[in-house]
Amino acid sequence: MDTSDSAPRLTRRSVLESGVAAAAVLGFAGRVQAAPSPAPHAPPALAAEAATPRLPVTLQVNGEARPLDLDPRTTLLDALRERIGLTGSKKGCDHGQCGACTVLVNGRRINACLTLAVMHEGDEIRTIEGLAEGDRLHPLQAAFVKHDGFQCGYCTPGQICSAAGMLSEAKAGWPSTVTQDLTAPVSLSDAEIRERMSGNICRCAAYPNIVAAIRDAGGAPTRL
Structure with a gap:
């Protein structure tokens, strides 16, 4: 049986086309392999900070x-x-x-x-x-210990610093929204203390003890 008609004919043109195609494929593969992997990008916040x-x-x-x-x-x-x-x-x-x-x-x-x-x-x-001077506690620190003005203690540093500033404000005669007599010296009633300390939150709700501690320390000289 003669199969010469069904077999592919090898011509000069087919050889050139095959060579060009192979070169293109190999060249592309080489470029893909040689291409450097992209550098990881820093998060925008870290990049901005840097x-x-x-x-x-x-x-x-x-x-x-x-x-x-x-x-x-x-x-x-x-x-x-x-x-x-x-x-x-x-x-x-x-x-x-x-x-x-x-x-x-x-x-x-x-x-x-x-x-x-x-x-x-x-x-x-x-x-x-x-606030303390060596081993000697500030009057507010001592009063918070005495009156158990804290439970978890997380808010306590802010409470004490705020109370120190508040006592200085009261001593200087600064009124609050609950001050009854603007011409008289400020009297640190419970209402005054609660109003002036309203910016400090205690999630343990130790407010009665905090107020008692501040009222006790209010008669002690402060250094701030």
């Missing part, structure tokens, strides 16, 4: 100069806790609603989570760690 210039700032904390190199977006609370290691000031809500992060700046109480660290160069910052 690109943000850092600023030198020296914070005066508890009577000591603390030089830092900070991202200008760093809050005072994060600078105190993460960079200086003063973890007494607590991060609760991180939105200025609970008061757990309260510290004293130039004698006035502020929420450390709502202010930037770079804004406070030259200010006198005092945290809960700076």
Whole structure:
């Protein structure tokens, strides 16, 4: 049987076409194999942080100069806790609603989570760690112990710092919304203390003991 008609004919053109096709396939495969794998991309937040210039700032904390190199977006609370290691000031809500992060700046109480660290160069910052003098507790610290003004203790540093600032405000004659007589010295009634401390939340609800502790310490001289 003659099969010459069914067999493919080998011609010059078919040889050239096959060679060109093979070269193209091999060349493409080589390029795909040689192409470097794409570098992993950093998350946008980390990339932005890495690109943000850092600023030198020296914070005066508890009577000591603390030089830092900070991202200008760093809050005072994060600078105190993460960079200086003063973890007494607590991060609760991180939105200025609970008061757990309260510290004293130039004698006035502020929420450390709502202010930037770079804004406070030259200010006198005092945290809960700076209230006692060695082994001698601040009058408010001693009163909180005496009256059991805490349970879990998470809010306690902010409560005490806020109370220290509040007692100074009352001593200076600053009225509150419940002050009855604006011409007389402020009397620290339970209503006054509760109103003035309303920015500090205790999830354990130790408020009666907190009020008793502040009322007790209100007659003691304060250093702030």
